[in-house]
Amino acid sequence: MTLKEGLHAIEAIFKRELHLLTKTPTFMICIFGAPLICLIFFLSLMKGGLPKDMPIAVVDLDKSALSRNLTRQLDAFEQTRVAFNANSFYEARKELQKGNVYAIFFIPQDFGKDASLGKQPHLSFYTNASYLVAASLLFRDMKTISVLAGASVGLQTGRAKGYTDDQITAALQPIKVDTHAIGNPWMNYSVYLNNTILPGILQVMIFFSTVFAIGSEIKYGSSREWLKMGKGSMLISLLGKLLPQTIAFTAVAFLFAAFLYGYNSFPLNSGWGPMLLALFLLVIAAQAVGIFMISVLPTLRLGLSFACLFGMVSFSIVGFSFPVAGMNPVLQSLADLFPLRHYFLIYVDQALNGRAMIYTWSEYIWLLGFLILPLLVRKNLKNALLYIKYIP
Amino acid sequence: MIKNGLLDIFTIWLDEMKKVFRDDGVRIFFFLVPFGYPLLYTFIYNNEVIHEAKMVVVDQSDSYWSREFTRRVNGTADVQVVSTCTNMNEAKTMLDKKKAYGILYIPSDFDKDLHRGKQATVSLYVDMSSLLYYRAFLMSATEVSLDIGNDLRMHTSSAGSAQLDKIMVEPIPYDSVALFNSQNGFASFLVPGILILILQQTLVLGIGLRGGTEREKNRFHTLVPISKHFNGTFRVVMGKALTYLLLYVINCIWVLWIVPRMFSLPQVGDPMTVVIFLLPFLCACIFFAMTLSGIIATREAAMIYVFSSVIMIFISGISWPESAVPPFWKFVGLFIPSTPGIQGFVGLNTCGASLSDVAKQYHLLWLQTGIYFITTCLIYRYQIIKCHKQVVRQYRYMKMRKMLEVK
Numbered sequence: 051m052t053l054k055e056g057l058h059a060i061e062a063i064f065k066r067e068l069h070l071l072t073k074t075p076t077f078m079i080c081i082f083g084a085p086l087i088c089l090i091f092f093l094s095l096m097k098g099g100l101p102k103d104m105p106i107a108v109v110d111l112d113k114s115a116l117s118r119n120l121t122r123q124l125d126a127f128e129q130t131r132v133a134f135n136a137n138s139f140y141e142a143r144k145e146l147q148k149g150n151v152y153a154i155f156f157i158p159q160d161f162g163k164d165a166s167l168g169k170q171p172h173l174s175f176y177t178n179a180s181y182l183v184a185a186s187l188l189f190r191d192m193k194t195i196s197v198l199a200g201a202s203v204g205l206q207t208g209r210a211k212g213y214t215d216d217q218i219t220a221a222l223q224p225i226k227v228d229t230h231a232i233g234n235p236w237m238n239y240s241v242y243l244n245n246t247i248l249p250g251i252l253q254v255m256i257f258f259s260t261v262f263a264i265g266s267e268i269k270y271g272s273s274r275e276w277l278k279m280g281k282g283s284m285l286i287s288l289l290g291k292l293l294p295q296t297i298a299f300t301a302v303a304f305l306f307a308a309f310l311y312g313y314n315s316f317p318l319n320s321g322w323g324p325m326l327l328a329l330f331l332l333v334i335a336a337q338a339v340g341i342f343m344i345s346v347l348p349t350l351r352l353g354l355s356f357a358c359l360f361g362m363v364s365f366s367i368v369g370f371s372f373p374v375a376g377m378n379p380v381l382q383s384l385a386d387l388f389p390l391r392h393y394f395l396i397y398v399d400q401a402l403n404g405r406a407m408i409y410t411w412s413e414y415i416w417l418l419g420f421l422i423l424p425l426l427v428r429k430n431l432k433n434a435l436l437y438i439k440y441i442p
Numbered sequence: 443m444i445k446n447g448l449l450d451i452f453t454i455w456l457d458e459m460k461k462v463f464r465d466d467g468v469r470i471f472f473f474l475v476p477f478g479y480p481l482l483y484t485f486i487y488n489n490e491v492i493h494e495a496k497m498v499v500v501d502q503s504d505s506y507w508s509r510e511f512t513r514r515v516n517g518t519a520d521v522q523v524v525s526t527c528t529n530m531n532e533a534k535t536m537l538d539k540k541k542a543y544g545i546l547y548i549p550s551d552f553d554k555d556l557h558r559g560k561q562a563t564v565s566l567y568v569d570m571s572s573l574l575y576y577r578a579f580l581m582s583a584t585e586v587s588l589d590i591g592n593d594l595r596m597h598t599s600s601a602g603s604a605q606l607d608k609i610m611v612e613p614i615p616y617d618s619v620a621l622f623n624s625q626n627g628f629a630s631f632l633v634p635g636i637l638i639l640i641l642q643q644t645l646v647l648g649i650g651l652r653g654g655t656e657r658e659k660n661r662f663h664t665l666v667p668i669s670k671h672f673n674g675t676f677r678v679v680m681g682k683a684l685t686y687l688l689l690y691v692i693n694c695i696w697v698l699w700i701v702p703r704m705f706s707l708p709q710v711g712d713p714m715t716v717v718i719f720l721l722p723f724l725c726a727c728i729f730f731a732m733t734l735s736g737i738i739a740t741r742e743a744a745m746i747y748v749f750s751s752v753i754m755i756f757i758s759g760i761s762w763p764e765s766a767v768p769p770f771w772k773f774v775g776l777f778i779p780s781t782p783g784i785q786g787f788v789g790l791n792t793c794g795a796s797l798s799d800v801a802k803q804y805h806l807l808w809l810q811t812g813i814y815f816i817t818t819c820l821i822y823r824y825q826i827i828k829c830h831k832q833v834v835r836q837y838r839y840m841k842m843r844k845m846l847e848v849k
Binding site for chain 2: 080183
């Protein structure tokens with residue numbers, strides 16, 4: 051078969067596939083519907099970057115000017131909102147258990163009096179760590195207000211004794227820790243999560259769509275016709291069949307990139323090139339894994355189940371929320387089997403931290419390496435296409 | 443009439459049980475996934491917190507206290523100092539090579555400032571690929587700085603007595619307590635929600651697949667087979683729902699009781715209360731799934747639904763605080779059983795709430811059960827009528843053909 055014949059065959063299968071894609075609503079949902087719904091959902095959900103005005107309960111047993119001042123200042127913090135003024139710790143705890151508040155700030159009796167008398171009244175705050183995100187952010191705010199409370203009292207008494215402000219600050223806090231969060235200085239949760247979740251959704255949809263395309267041919271018995279159009283060559287047949295999907299999914303991926311890095315201006319310290327390349331590599335790597343899935347389990351329903359289950363695990367095992375280094379060693383090596391893992395590492399290095407591409411060369415190679423998978427199972431797939439009869 | 447109805451329900455129940463066990467797709471989603479996925483997810487997050495996060499120190503002061511700072515930071519459980527560098531560029535290269543994820547920079551006048559009674563500053567530069575690393579570095583550095591601060595004051599302060607020292611230096615001490623998940627563990631926070639979601643999603647996928655198979659196998663591609671037993675809507679819906687409920691009681695025991703126990707996740711809820719709460723949750727999920735199965739046409743298309751799992755975890759308020767969810771998505775969340783299910787279960791199981799504390803979620807689940815039961819009945823009624831019409835049409839067609847043949 052000459053090159054020209056091969057290209058003609060690919061073109062013919064391409065046209066056939068386009069017709070199939072537009073005819074079946076499942077494909078449209080898969081390629082456009084689901085990714086777009088997720089795009090709208092995640093970007094609108096975390097639009098503010100950080101949750102604002104999270105409810106807490108304040109138990110103020112003192113009700114002096116100082117304690118009321120503290121409560122007001124705590125309310126003024128962006129992330130905190132004093133939603134409930136409880137009369138006892140029991141009441142506040144009940145609200146916590148109901149899920150109406152995420153934390154409790156406790157001011158004991160005679161707080162104002164004891165503070166000015168130098169009797170060291172204790173402030174305490176309790177976070178509901180079952181909601182880890184809320185708890186961590188509220189912990190930060192409540193700790194700041196507690197430190198400030200101590201600092202303001204210390205400042206007053208120190209000034210009264212004739213010390214300078216510098217000396218007082220040094221006495222209260224001899225060592226200060228100055229933090230610089232590189233890449234995401236605003237601690238924006240949208241940057242932290244969406245840059246991996248959205249490509250993750252795309253990956254699952256690509257698995258699903260590839261398996262569905264090839265599996266449907268087997269199920270509805272049109273696989274022989276397809277193979278004949280490809281002149282019996284697996285390479286030509288697959289190329290022709292999956293090319294429309296590659297183009298469509300790459301377009302959707304670039305749309306994601308446009309929204310993430312263009313519209314939302316998320317950190318893109320490496321420039322567009324590496325990220326667009328990484329997205330394209332993710333698309334073809336995911337398609338290759340999809341081919342592998344259906345080759346290994348040639349029934350449509352089993353292949354799809356494999357695709358769904360494998361795809362959903364990737365959100366947890368890829369390590370953008372809980373780092374892979376913190377997982378069991380078995381899982382650390384398992385994580386490498388997911389194309390999304392390598393995309394995530396490329397994203398962290400290139401977009402988030404602006405490192406040179408050479409530092410992540412191995413991840414690019416991994417993504418290209420996934421393309422070898424279909425080669426390993428091509429005999430299996432060819433047999434499935436020719437000989438399998440669908441049994442419902 | 444009632445006796446007939448009950449017998450029919452029993453027949454349908456038995457029939458559905460047989461079909462569930464025969465269908466390999468349903469077997470995967472009803473049994474394999476609820477068995478394996480909870481194990482897998484809990485295993486992934488099982489270490490709960492990260493320990494020995496790698497950090498590199500740039501010590502330009504090279505004094506006793508800067509070395510002491512480094513020593514103490516290395517001594518914390520959360521951080522491991524992999525090396526000490528002499529300048530920032532070397533440290534940055536280590537970050538680039540991912541040998542470390544944070545830089546602690548101690549400036550050259552650190553020691554001088556400490557002894558002069560001026561506030562000294564150390565800087566922390568963190569790679570933001572994981573917020574857990576940021577937290578680990580920040581907490582350790584802050585803890586050590588407070589610790590060393592206290593030690594220094596012992597040496598340098600001259601307020602008169604130890605107690606006066608303490609008063610000047612910490613006029614208002616504070617304590618923090620992390621309730622219910624005292625180690626701020628990742629698994630303890632996220633896995634209970636994931637477990638509830640697994641139950642819901644597997645139900646939807648399994649029942650969706652069953653619906654698809656029925657359409658493929660039944661003569662007229664309807665949801666309901668032609669049989670004298672399948673005449674009443676109520677009996678069909680109840681018969682099927684009973685099957686799924688019984689199967690999922692077993693799944694619930696494994697997923698929500700045995701697996702968390704195996705991995706030592708928080709489990710402070712009263713078992714009876716949790717069971718009472720799970721009943722409307724399961725019913726709501728089953729009818730929700732049956733309604734969806736009426737709408738989705740093929741068994742394969744049902745599986746696309748799986749992408750919604752990520753959306754549902756975020757709507758439920760467990761990973762993204764409910765107060766920060768926009769009102770539109772909160773409204774959408776009210777229609778999904780997992781939203782009140784996860785909120786109520788976390789409250790009962792992890793926070794030790796009582797049933798009256800989660801009354802809002804409990805009521806919502808019963809409301810959803812009622813609404814989805816009605817929609818399921820409507821869909822099945824429509825399917826049964828459609829099936830009858832097809833039978834009548836086929837009968838008339840056969841009769842006409844026979845008349846023509848005889849002629």
